[in-house]
Amino acid sequence: MVAAGLPLLESKLHVPRRRRGVVGRARLAQRLDRDALPAVVLVSAPAGFGKTTLLAEWLAGGDETAKRAAWLSLDRRDSDPAVFWSYVVAAVRKVEGDVGAGALGVLQTTPTALEAVVTSLLNDLAALAGDVVLVLDDYHLVESLDVQESMRFLVDHLPQQLHLVVASRADPPWPLAGLRARGRLLEIRASDLRFTSEEAAAYLHEAMGLDLTPADVDTLEARTEGWIAALQLAALSLQGRDDPAAFVAEFAGDDRFVVDYLVDEVLDRQPGEVRTFLLETSILNRLTAPLCVAVTGRSDARTTLQGLERSNLFLVPLDDRRQWYRYHHLFGDVLRARLAGEEPERVVDLHGRARAWFEAAGDRAEALRHAMAAGDFAKAAELVELALPELGKARQDATIRAWLDALPRHMFANRPVLTLGLVGAHMVTGDTAGVEELLDGVERWIDPDRPTGDMVVHDHAALGRLPVQAAMYRAGLALLRGDLAGTVAHGERAAALSAAGDHFGQGAAAALIGLAHWAGGDLQVAERQYAAAIASFERAGFLPDVLACSLGLADIQVAQGRLGAARRTLAAGLDIGTTNGPLRGTPDMHVGLGELHVERNELDAAAERLRASLDLGEHLALRQHGYRWRVLDARLRAARGDHAGALALLAEAERRYDTDYSPKARPVAATTARVRLAAGDVAGAEQWAVDAGIGLDDEPSYLREYELLTFARLLLATGRATDAIALLDRILAAADSGHRGGDAIEALALLAVAHDATGDTPHALAALEEALTRAAAEGFVRVFLDAGAPMHVLLKAAVRRSRAPDQAAAVLAADGAPARMAPQGLVDELSSRELDVLRLLRSDLSGPEIAAELGVSINTVRTHTKNIFMKLGVNSRRAALRRATELGL
Amino acid sequence: MTTAHQVGSYVPPVQYEIRVDGHLGARWAAWFDGLAVTSESDGTTVLRGSLVDQAALHGLLQKLRDVGIPLISLRQVPSDNPPEGNRP
Numbered sequence: 013m014v015a016a017g018l019p020l021l022e023s024k025l026h027v028p029r030r031r032r033g034v035v036g037r038a039r040l041a042q043r044l045d046r047d048a049l050p051a052v053v054l055v056s057a058p059a060g061f062g063k064t065t066l067l068a069e070w071l072a073g074g075d076e077t078a079k080r081a082a083w084l085s086l087d088r089r090d091s092d093p094a095v096f097w098s099y100v101v102a103a104v105r106k107v108e109g110d111v112g113a114g115a116l117g118v119l120q121t122t123p124t125a126l127e128a129v130v131t132s133l134l135n136d137l138a139a140l141a142g143d144v145v146l147v148l149d150d151y152h153l154v155e156s157l158d159v160q161e162s163m164r165f166l167v168d169h170l171p172q173q174l175h176l177v178v179a180s181r182a183d184p185p186w187p188l189a190g191l192r193a194r195g196r197l198l199e200i201r202a203s204d205l206r207f208t209s210e211e212a213a214a215y216l217h218e219a220m221g222l223d224l225t226p227a228d229v230d231t232l233e234a235r236t237e238g239w240i241a242a243l244q245l246a247a248l249s250l251q252g253r254d255d256p257a258a259f260v261a262e263f264a265g266d267d268r269f270v271v272d273y274l275v276d277e278v279l280d281r282q283p284g285e286v287r288t289f290l291l292e293t294s295i296l297n298r299l300t301a302p303l304c305v306a307v308t309g310r311s312d313a314r315t316t317l318q319g320l321e322r323s324n325l326f327l328v329p330l331d332d333r334r335q336w337y338r339y340h341h342l343f344g345d346v347l348r349a350r351l352a353g354e355e356p357e358r359v360v361d362l363h364g365r366a367r368a369w370f371e372a373a374g375d376r377a378e379a380l381r382h383a384m385a386a387g388d389f390a391k392a393a394e395l396v397e398l399a400l401p402e403l404g405k406a407r408q409d410a411t412i413r414a415w416l417d418a419l420p421r422h423m424f425a426n427r428p429v430l431t432l433g434l435v436g437a438h439m440v441t442g443d444t445a446g447v448e449e450l451l452d453g454v455e456r457w458i459d460p461d462r463p464t465g466d467m468v469v470h471d472h473a474a475l476g477r478l479p480v481q482a483a484m485y486r487a488g489l490a491l492l493r494g495d496l497a498g499t500v501a502h503g504e505r506a507a508a509l510s511a512a513g514d515h516f517g518q519g520a521a522a523a524l525i526g527l528a529h530w531a532g533g534d535l536q537v538a539e540r541q542y543a544a545a546i547a548s549f550e551r552a553g554f555l556p557d558v559l560a561c562s563l564g565l566a567d568i569q570v571a572q573g574r575l576g577a578a579r580r581t582l583a584a585g586l587d588i589g590t591t592n593g594p595l596r597g598t599p600d601m602h603v604g605l606g607e608l609h610v611e612r613n614e615l616d617a618a619a620e621r622l623r624a625s626l627d628l629g630e631h632l633a634l635r636q637h638g639y640r641w642r643v644l645d646a647r648l649r650a651a652r653g654d655h656a657g658a659l660a661l662l663a664e665a666e667r668r669y670d671t672d673y674s675p676k677a678r679p680v681a682a683t684t685a686r687v688r689l690a691a692g693d694v695a696g697a698e699q700w701a702v703d704a705g706i707g708l709d710d711e712p713s714y715l716r717e718y719e720l721l722t723f724a725r726l727l728l729a730t731g732r733a734t735d736a737i738a739l740l741d742r743i744l745a746a747a748d749s750g751h752r753g754g755d756a757i758e759a760l761a762l763l764a765v766a767h768d769a770t771g772d773t774p775h776a777l778a779a780l781e782e783a784l785t786r787a788a789a790e791g792f793v794r795v796f797l798d799a800g801a802p803m804h805v806l807l808k809a810a811v812r813r814s815r816a817p818d819q820a821a822a823v824l825a826a827d828g829a830p831a832r833m834a835p836q837g838l839v840d841e842l843s844s845r846e847l848d849v850l851r852l853l854r855s856d857l858s859g860p861e862i863a864a865e866l867g868v869s870i871n872t873v874r875t876h877t878k879n880i881f882m883k884l885g886v887n888s889r890r891a892a893l894r895r896a897t898e899l900g901l
Numbered sequence: 902m903t904t905a906h907q908v909g910s911y912v913p914p915v916q917y918e919i920r921v922d923g924h925l926g927a928r929w930a931a932w933f934d935g936l937a938v939t940s941e942s943d944g945t946t947v948l949r950g951s952l953v954d955q956a957a958l959h960g961l962l963q964k965l966r967d968v969g970i971p972l973i974s975l976r977q978v979p980s981d982n983p984p985e986g987n988r989p
Contacts, residue, residue, distance in 0.1 A: 058969045181966060241969070267944050269923030269970050345967045353928035 023330040027083040028068040041070045050198045053177040057202035060241025060342040063179040081145035082107045091156040092410040094123040111136040117631025123407040126162035138171035141859045141870040151180035206238030220247040228260045245274035275346045294347035299337045306369040397470045400433045413437045428457040429474045479509045499528035519548030531675045533714030559597030573753015575790040599625040599633040613793035613826045638668040655691035682722040712746035717755045733769035784816035849876040914951040916978040922971040
């Protein structure tokens, strides 16, 4: 099992067994069982109040669902969202194997897209027949804002099937008041968890076998205020004493902090060796016999551990095989404080031994923790440097950043590989402050004249790649700053520096250079570079990068007006993606091909592509997919007259507009304006022009062209044909000189309409003939159909007057074909069975009840539900019902 | 030691006084990063000392939370000793 690419610790998913000598919390367990389990159960109390014990007991004695609960014991490392969600999904999958594949997929490709991760998980859960309990223990240890936000999202969208049980020392930052008010929260707090007098008596007498007077029991209960950990310590201190009453009296009369006093008592009663063992091993998060031997130097560690567990001295087993333990948190913390106070000089030495053991055992994370605690920063730096490649591959960017930030800054001065890691960590989050200085420092080490005597490097392979990597980062930095010339210069340097066989390096450099040229509107060079990048990546075997570049190359070719070339590019990419996977990026190939079909007015084929793309799943898609498939869907609906549906999709697409690094050549807002014009909403289109700051005198450039063409359509719609002609002439000139064939054709088509509007038929027909001739070569049809009713008349005139008559006739034929429009306004109609399920989804019936009602299996209902969601383009029951109402189903 | 060009960028650490319920012996000072730990006659304990920033303060509060000792109050204390150097 892996978490974000790294092996999982099974112990974190292990449900704690009920421990001996623990008082049954029947009174509390009843509250948990009483009614239907609420959406959220929060057990919030300080350390040592028996939260974990209560939950373990409740689960062991509970119903079917409780017995199968998914358990996750959290620790500090789970502050990295990639790690946290990997573990959450892993925990749930132990119980429900079908769930979470999509979420894991997104985590692997785009670990920052946490909302997508959670949404995918929630969808899977919402399709389950039965309920799932997810327990998160020690939730207070998770501190990162990203995790909190994504958990907040989860809590806000809890499906019926999921019951979230959280144990924490602090209330989580969730809308608890709202949950309380809606009756969806069950809280168990410190006041609930404290032992009552009866429970204290039962614990002391029965569980611990003590013989105390009622008065003494009351005194103990009062002094400890029912704090379970304190009572346990008191009980341990009392065992075997001749005069318990004296102890109780002394305890009652002492002012010391309860736990401080009692831990002293307990420690004092241990044989010296055990006391030392406890103090020395307190530095460990997790204990196992060989580790304890290494840290304490005592060969009888296993016996000591087992003895401690038997005498119930706050040792918690982490697995069933009794190999790993940890101290109860409270006890461990006090022991550590004791050690710091008594033997501060030993602490460093102990951490050093632990570090060595973990390093040899291959657990770099724990080794690092101990190295830092020992103040051995040189060792820590070494461990981090060696861990960078695998952490990077696992996309645990937050962890990388945290570890690097924890190292003293001065360590980076003579550690170029480590510094480059820091550069990478910054670049990944787009945090470019100070990166340039860091790169200056790194590159000083590459200077062949510089003595490398005091350089410290542990990952020599990385050192070899340093010059190329540094140049690539500089190229990336330039790109972020909009310095295209700089991007190209550094990219070319990187390409030159990369070794002959380093196809990946050459591919990456070519792609970056291509991107810079693309952004600058230099399409010819961009196309060559992207083609070269694809070839390099293919040779290097980095196939997902081939797909990503194919998408870019196809976009460039479409901008050049070369639909055929774009089709070949995407088809090749699709072939690679399908044969080898499906690989990440395959859905995007389908969407790209769909877009080409739309241009050629092959609407059914386009719909097929859209379906194929969605079937593969969002977790396989690149960053652009979220908005791009919606734009494709919108264009299909608009072509079939469903403007309302198109606009709804475009609104969602706008929210998700993310071109990755590609130039923003076709802003969604402009597409929306075009649909508004087609729907007759001129005012809406005018508002877009205002918002986009478009004006008649704007200079046509590659990035502005689509918007300017949209503006020209607006001018035509508002009767300003002369202005439109002036603008379109300038656009045409610019598009022709920039080899942007598609935009040139559109400009010509609109010019035809514009001239026609001013009554200038000769110029109109000339423009139309030119447009048709250019369009025919590549199959552009939609551009004419989208030009409005006047175009229809013009095309007829063109046929009559033999101006590209065959081409004109072909377009007319396409226009005349009846558009097949699904009556419900959906690309895919819902089958009658699906409509049945939809009807029942409106009720309060659960999955199994719906299955019973329809006389089918729950799996069938699950499949229908999944298809309904896909056809409606939603991802929750609520949204499905809303959309269904919108569509009048 | 501050020099003239450092003035304006120097932020002195802030002194805090944190009161908790129950007596903690002075030997806890090491655990709390060298703060002075004083038991008071009313059964509380006061931790006093300077913390370099908010993150350090929250780290300390978490250590107190981990040990389970109830927090009573927290306040900033005006620093008695201004730093040396030229200050306009």
